[in-house]
Amino acid sequence: MGAITLGHYVGLAVVLFFIGTVGVLGRKNALIVFMSIELQLNAVNLAFAAFARAHLKMDAHALVFFVIAVAAVEAAVGLAILVSIFRRRETVDLDDMTALNE
């Protein structure tokens, strides 16, 4: 095992990002899709932290702070939307939500 470089961190971030992507694209359950998006955002945060470390600048830390806050808002709003749909439709299956098409 060699030294851990920036590349490792960024690579990991990318891998995590795309694991999240798999969830976003591949799961029918909207809740899991939401979580996947959170995972994606987190992966990007990891990249930011790594780059901040590389550049030894902390503005990225502030940015990560913002992202975390935004992620929280997104989660709240997304879940609110989901709940409002669930109230009428009793489902969180994305494949059922295709009334709007063509």
Add this chain to the structure above:
Amino acid sequence: MEPTLFWILAGLSVVSGVIAVTRRNPLSSALALAIALVAVAGLFAMLDAHLLFILQILVYAGAIVVLIVFVIMMLNLGPEDLEPMRIQPLKFGLAALVSAAACGGTLLWIRDMPSLSAPVTPGFGTASEVSKVLFGPMLLGFEIVGLILLVGILGAVVLAKKED
């Protein structure tokens, strides 16, 4: 030491990430997500991002995941609800394929990174130092985040509140 820790945390985050997107039951997913987030928090610490480490645990693993779990509980999906939403091999496989391809492509783009050997400046990543940025040049951003949070609250109220 450091590489080992990195690989452990990396492995943990990847594995729990994979688990998070593959579970049928969203509760299991949420749990796996929490573990992944904690693992990333560990990586933050390794990157000398001490404040972020704290925030990650508190806000992400704490607040957000709890919110998700809360909603999962509220929706209270039984197995008969979840069954139709289990992984469909074709769809999931295609998604994985596309993602893997994109992932590979992206990795190709980001080769040849510098090492992280440069020593950190004193106080790097600590709350006080980050605050200097946050309440210095980034103050406006901070305010905007406040606005976004306000919007989030409004949104939650508008969307999820029952008809009066």
Add this chain to the structure above:
Amino acid sequence: MSVSFLWLIPFFPLLGSVVNGVIALSTSHRPHAAGRGAVSVIGCAAPILSFLVTAAAFLQLRGLPVDGRALTQSLYTWIAAGRLSVEAGFLFDPLSCAMLLFVTGIGSLIHIYSIGYMGHDRGYARYFAYLNLFTFSMVLLVLGDSLLTMFVGWEGVGLCSYLLIGFWFGDEEKAIAGNKAFIVNRIGDFGFLLGIFLIFWALTGDGKVGLGYGEIREAAHQHRFAPGLLTAACLLLFMGATGKSAQLPLYVWLPDAMAGPTPVSALIHAATMVTSGVYMVSRLSFLFIEAPVALTVVAIVGAATAFFAATIGLAQNDIKKVLAYSTVSQLGYMFLGVGVGAFSAGMFHVVTHAFFKACLFLGAGSVIHALSGEQDIRKMGGLLKRIPRTGWTFIAAWLAICGIFPFAGFFSKDEILWKVWSEPNTIIPWLPKLLWAVAFVTAGITAFYMTRLVAMVFLGRERISSEAKSHLHESPSSMTIPLILLAAGSTLIGFIGVPEFIVEGGNRFHHWLEPALAATHGGGVHVAHGAALEAALMALSLLIAVAGIAAAWHFYLRRPELPGRIAAAVPGLYRAVAGKYFVDEAYEAAVVRPIREGSRLVLWRIVDVRVIDFAVNLVGMLSRVASTFVRLVQSGYVQFYAAVILIGVAVLLWVML
């Protein structure tokens, strides 16, 4: 010499036409309220006034020295664009004078005749409007001083012919006959126009081109036309003549044209309009004379037509149809004459023919009038006693057309025969003798079928239906007086062209026209082969005419059962002749129907609808298909959308790499 009164000649008929036209339209819903008297007066005064002006002009012209015999008047520049600058101008020279005298003269008689003939018709005013308009157009045709003004009249007479043939438009057949006349004429005009274009471009240089006869003549004398071009132009112009003058292969409209009122047949389809082709060739004699090939074609077509139409005339039973084919045949004679370069002989026949054929037609009209509309000669016979004035005038004209001395036809026909024999042809040396033979035989046939006509109508046993018999009456004097005058003309007019070998300078008609016409290189009327030959030929032609008459007399009066037997003996030939050689049917099958059905089925239904429009709609259809496809991609599955985004990003990254 420039004069200022020529415009009156066309003006009177035009005025008459307009006034009568207005009367016709304004009283169209109350036809019997119209003042018939006024219409008659206006309608007949117009050509008579024209005739008087023409006569005055003739007198003035005669007073001029021979080489200055031309009255001209230019009204205004009609069309001017680029190098073209056409005057609306008149040329009154011996040729147009001769033509105009009989056009307005005989025209006047026929107008008068019409008062009686059309007296009971609903469209009386309209009829006179058309007839006046015709006179106007014909005058324009003759009097115009350029190819284009001639063309105006040319088309104008065609229009009037169309309108008058279809005068009783309520009858579909008559309307169709009118159409046919106009369209066939237009086919000829196609050639006429192209001829004009050829000449126009041959004349263009630095200055303006007016297409005036003088200008063209000048150019021809200076040999500014290439020989090939000249031949082509003459042939094209002659194509126009074949249309208007009913020559092969465009003669088919004329027999059908008999659908019009009989005076119209007399005026337009016998005496005047149909001879304008001959007039045109004579008018452009200076061009044709330079194009021997074209002239030879004219002669051949003329001879062929003369013979061909005469044979058809043998087996027709409609009195007007017989006369129609005889007209076609006689027109062929005229073309034969001008075709051998004997322009004055051709014109002479035009004049004599105008008299006797008008007389024949009006006589036929009188017969039809008397028989309440019956036209089939098998239902006539013995009418000479019943309607003697009509009968005797008819007989005079009959003798004229058969070429019996001293009737008019004798002189003109013999002059043509003599010229045909004696004018050498530079291209086909033996042609003159052949043409003569054809014309000679035709003369016999003509005598035969005309005698048949006279015999069946006026002589022999009465075969009239009892109903017609009850109304049988001689026509009113407004009809018989013109008949008598025309009969007199048919008898006497020949003496203006007595052969030179009989009386030196006797062919006054020829000398009158001489300054206006080109002469063959062989010389004028003066004898090349000697008087003896000419006299011998004359005797021969008289002989064959008499033979024809005698034969017909034998067949139709003495042994009336014989024709039927002969017909039965050669049924195929008889059917062909009686059926007019099925030329109409052949045209219908080979030209008309293929064009019409081809247009309908191929051009419209396939090319327009199935090909072009389909191609247009196909573009639309493909767009719609593509549209549907694009919209189907928009499936509503949100994760699919996300995947597209991801793939999009990936592709972009890939492209950029």
Add this chain to the structure above:
Amino acid sequence: MNSVYLRALTANEPFAILAAGGILLVLLDAIAGRRRNLPWIWPTLAVLAAALARALAGAGGSSAGLIMDGFGRFVVALILVSAALTVVLSETHLRRIGRMRGEHYSLLIFSAAGMVLFATSTDLVYLFLGLELLSIPVYILSGYQRGSQRSAEAALKYFLLGAFSSAIFLLGIAFIYGASGSTDFAVAVSGNGKGSGLMSAGTLLLMSGFLFKVAAVPFHMWAPDVYEGAPTNVTAFMATAVKAAGFGALLRILGVTAGASQGLPLATVLWWLAVLTMIVGNLAALTQSNVKRMLAYSSIAHAGYILIGASVYAGTGDAGALEGALYYLLAYTFMTFGAFAVVAAFGEKQNEHLDMSDYGGLGWRYPALSIAMSLFMISLAGIPPTAGFFGKYAIFKNAVQNGQTSIVVIAVLNSALSVYYYIRVVVTLYMRPESVRVTAGRSVAIGLVVAVCALAVLWGGIAPEGRLPGGSDLLGSATRAVLAPR
């Protein structure tokens, strides 16, 4: 107080006004309590007007990645005008559904604030925050019609895809930051990360975020569904203001890269995207019989036309191309907004009357609305004398001048295609028989919006230089601001 903060705020007064105004409205809403069917429209308009006034006054400057230049003022003005129109349009809608709440208005204002930020910044932090601030209220507003399943589905779709795309956007920011160590894009492209793979990838990912907002192919697929499902007033807002903000940001970023030699064939990429966007948008609209959806596809197609300008601008840095794109955006805003406003006017509470056949014969029953609708359709089709025509003209002219005749030919063929579906609306209005009894209530508010849009469209077609007969010189100053660039 922090001086950088103050400078940034003063540099971007419209944003400050909007933010403050939005918060004020929230407070008012809270104070109002149950008596909430209040005329929210007036304070909202006042806030927007104040922001607009500041934007046009030319106040501001540039500080820490926030730039309020001529370009910024133009885009901000456009955003604010369309927000104001949305506010007026919403009045009728909210009354109809019985939810006249302050929250709707404050969300609109917050979104507008986000747009202002988005369009006036080259700093990646602000871009991200602006993006979120503008998007999240729109997600919420899309689902505002609580009774409607379609509205909720639209909100969910928009949210999911929006979040996904902002994740990609954020990844792009991360890469750019990683390559350069700076969060200011203007600094980043010219800094030490210049030309690296990471930088290129980051720029591209960033770009895809903008392209998502403007609904360019292949990031367009959310648009038809969301436009259709969202309440029409929100759709109008999305189709105009969001697009304006998106293009504002895109063009600004292109402006930064246009100067710096990036080694990125951005112009070529945009060329292809423009072609694809035009073709897909127009083709899909061709057979669409749902009017709102048709307009959604049409808005995709129009994004394609604007992308031509963007492509030329990216390739040459020609200010004329930028001007063309902005003029198009201006024309597009009014004609599209007007069209949606008419759609809203014909809608009823029970039946929105979105099917084109419902419009049969309305031309004779609602002459004013129909004439306006026809005008908007003609303008969208690019037929003179309308603003839409000059928009196309401005874009095409610059493309031709820069040797891009081929894409213009493709574009005009697309326009010809588009005539079919735009004219179909006119045809239906005037030539088809009435099929359903539409009983649209007469609404002064909608009438006002339609009238303003119609006048703007006509005016832009007759006097595209923006000369007003007398005095005030709104559009003129905006276009001139473009001509006197950054």
Add this chain to the structure above:
Amino acid sequence: MSFAPGLLSLVIFLPAAGAVASLLVPKNRPTIGRALALAVSTATFLASIQLLVGFRADASMQFVEDVSWIAAFGIRYHLGVDGISLFLVLLTTFLTPIVVLSSWSDVAQKVRAYHAMLLLLETGMLGAFLALDLFLFYVFWELMLIPMILLIGVWGGQRRIYAAVKFILYTMVGSLLMLVAILYLYKASGSRGFDIELIRQTALSSKEQWWLFAAFGLAFAIKVPLFPLHTWLPDAHVEAPTAGSVILAGVLLKLGTYGFLRFAIPLFPDAAIAFQPLLLALAVIGIIYGALVAMVQEDIKKLVAYSSVSHLGYVMLGLFSFNLEAFSGALYQMLNHGLSTGALFLLVGILYERRHTRQIADYGGIAARVPLYAAAFMLVTLSSIGLPGLNGFVGEFLILAGAFGENRLAAILSTTGVVLGAVYMLWLTQRFLFGPMRHAENQSLKDLGRREGLLLAPILLLIVWMGVSPRPILDRMEPALRSTLTRVEMSRARDAAPKAPIPLPDAQAILDDERSPR
């Protein structure tokens, strides 16, 4: 030097003002609306007469108005009239009041909008004829579209919507490509503007000209319509209301040929020469094909529509024969066609109003019942088939004579159109007017009324007058046509000379010259 400043603007925008005014007329008083439209269009005609009165027969542009419209884009509001446009303008203003009068009782629905569209259309047409700035021309060109499709689509027949949509799509494809070409010219002019004079002075390579001509030519050829781009025309004509058909045939189609004459040929002479064989061939095909297809139509309007294809084929033949005779003939023929085909559509409309059918088979033998009508129909027919003495002949003769000097084969083939024209028109009159009365419904057919007579009479008079005395028109046309022709001849001379490029005058210098006094 202008005769009356602003006269052209007045002529153009008077109808537009009338259009707005007619929308304001009270809805339940249609007669006021009709009277208003009639008054406005008549006033426009009277105003346009002033153009004729003050016109000098030279090649210059007269009554010029030239102000900057959109300075930033170099777009000018530049109007002017010369021998080419003068009579087309007069034709337009002449036909419009007639058309208004023709629909007096015919159009009962939505009368206000109807007149508004008609008048707006007039503005578009007049503007297109008078614009001397390519951009301005394009604006007016497009302005015609909407009123026209509404006229067809709202007041038209059964398949009116199909016809309207087909019309606009055909037209847009062409005109949008023309827009690209216009933009290219702007670039080629050094981004100075769209003024036709400026463009004229702009040097264009042969290849550029080729493409530009193709783009302009396509737009114009669709409008003409040239075979095989003609299939919109029969549909549009059949479905359009009478007024629409009259305007469409009378004026709109002329915009295509006018476009060739004003823009495509003089601006791109090299390309015009290069395209000559193709366009001559298409023109000849159009003449013959149009005639043949017209012959077999069963619907009168369709027949007349195809006859337009044939007649416009003559015009195209004349335009691409590149000599003054043919040019004059072509321009003259445009007027002739406007009058005779316009009159034919009016006549068909008059009968349609009574019997509501356009099938030839539904008539027949009506001449005796409606003699005035039949006489008018006959006269127009004769004009249409080019009878000498009527207007049609002058145009046809000049075109064919001119064409004969340029391309004999084309001229010979086209001359067959003279025969075919007679065939289809006379066959029509025979089946339509003559023969026995076949349908009892026609027994009670009413003849032309006073109003109908009034609207036909001016056309019929012109048909005769223009046949007898064409010079007042020809002489005024000629100088302008000659100067257009010079462009082509210069180009030919250059081609003939072995590679000795004639330097075009410097555009900028000329521009400076032009602009300095302003």
